[in-house]
Amino acid sequence: MKVLLTGATGYIGSAVTDHLAAAGHQVVALTRGPEPQPGRTAWHAQVVGDTADPASLAGVVTPEIEAVIHLAPPSGDVDVDTAVIEALATPLRGTGRPFVYTSGVWVLGATGEAQEVGEDTPTDPIGIVGYRPRIEQRVLAEAAEGVRAVVVRPGIVYGRGGGIPAILVDRAREQGVPEYYGEEGVRWPMVHVDDLADLFVAAVERAEAGTVWHGVGESAVPVRDLARAAGRAAGVLVAPQLVPVEQAAQVFGELFAGALALDQSVSGAAARTVLGWRPGRPSVLAELVSGSYRPVEVFGAPEGPQTEAEVAAIRRLVAEVEHAQQNELVDRFLGVFRREDPVWTTGHGNRLSGFEEIAAFTRKVLPGAMAESTAVYDVERVLFLRPDVAAVNVRQQPVLPDGTRITDRPEGRPFYILVKEDGTWRVGAAQNTVVVD
Template sequence: MRIFLTGGSGYLGGALIERFLASGAKVSALARSEAARERVAARGAEPLAGSLADAGTLRAAAAEADAVVHAAVDFTDPAMRAVEEPALAALLAGLAPGRPFVYTSTGLVYPDAEARAVKASVGEDTPVTPERSPQPYKVLGERQVLAAEGPAVTVVRAALVYGRGGSALLRGMIAGARERGTVPYVGDGGNLWSSVHVDDLANLYVAALARAESGLVVNAASREASSMREIAAAVADLTGARALSLTPEQAARALGPLAGVLTRETVLDPSRAERTLGWRAVRPPLLAELRAGSYA
């Protein structure tokens, strides 16, 4: 299988390239800068110079591929939808009918109130809207790819990704703890988050490509959820810092928009991925990984 990958120079991209190559696939990956091209090549994939703004490059690469995986993401860019929409259109137009296309989404598309109201994990049939998500462009991206005719589209809604010492949120918490000596959480910190090890997540992509079922939406999460208080305590143990509770008002002043994300309850039900794709998360859970795994 020839796989074209966006985001190959990033955190998840590294695990995907490794797993795709191990499965016997050939991988080409979009790389915007010389440094990104060097990372992609070092990982064993063929770098393709270009960016998500290069529609012609994307369409041609997809046309030559047996499958496309879109894993490029910048959750901090407010203009990401303007970049992603034409990029997705080009990729979908280039990929031949029936060939698999995997779109990387996030568990943050789910409305926060759903998880809190039922105090249970949230399934893929829960309605999602841009207005109720802190990552609205991912909701719109999901709608765009699922509406496309031709390719066999799978949407992966990933929980908090961890492992291999990565994850922007966790690395940010660790860096902040070492700088300030404290690890903040909001209120009692009892709100729960699902998580998924990056290597387990990469295995899910391989399973999705093999099945190539059109219109499939799956949650990617382990069966163990952690509270933000527990995550803060694990980061504190790792760094020698102190976990610190902030009021919502204090958190808003200290953390800005991140405060709203950290107070969400994001517990995902992975049953569909387990049942449909034969996948299950098997790596050490988040708290153990923080205290004694790759972050240590």
């Protein structure tokens, strides 16, 4: 399909562009001006228009346009946004072609004691999205006019280093303490931006007219846990701080502060069942701790998706080292080593050769070792010596069981030689080194 996409240059729009193109569709990007956009190689074409000026949209939906995805943010004026829907949807009437509108789960308001509420839940919007349900209904009314009108409500979007979680990371770095807002038990429904992009592709291809879909990968993530993970991404290993919504309003404004303090539990099950949507990217906590919010220096490999995928796999391996160590899981820790002749020099200078020697040492020392303290492991640099061999620098910080940094204990700098065998990265050689001032 040839798909007109508003908001194509934005955070979500960039991901949707990539996934539409990968699915074989042609993206026609709506931009405010005719100037070429460097790096937008996935676009098939550009057309000029501005969703803040509905009159400028006349003629952008030509007969060749087979679908419209409206991702541009609302203007804040209900009349303007209604006129935009009119301009974009009217040319599709009587064609059965899809019009997909982007709303959000904030239209549901606080879900209270209800768990994983679905698309049939009545809306109760918070102030920042006060009139959005009216726009949803305006879109869905186009189904009676022969338009395959669909509404997608994303959860809080993360991934690619962006979205609201990036604000938590920046605040933790600026304030020296991770923050979360409102009350202790606040939860957010979350979705990875690339999983969400998959849902938009599914909606434009398969969703029936007049339907609403929740784009939620994780229904209710405690924001205190998000704050701790954001602190980790910012290199701030202290306990998160609860900020009252009134205080947050002084930083973010009253409306956005109210949204950050909104407690929700929202289901995305319908899209999985009916549309075959399969969100499978890393969880938001994993993404914050060892994903796109923590840049890694990479050497010896070309930039591109393949290298990014390999670095992500290496980070998952190091995260497995951390998980196994913290939870004293002997077999899982041994699972990170290759079986053929691995070597390991421990932080105390023990030189271990061969899998059996490493296994015997681990079974002796790991159980009970983390009762009072443990460590976190962050990949900092990756040098690809060959496509299947990588040298990896890791930062190891000692922490208490609650994740708080132990300030009077030195850091470590593990160095791993990783080997990719049968599609899986494993440790071939490792050396743990204590940092001495």
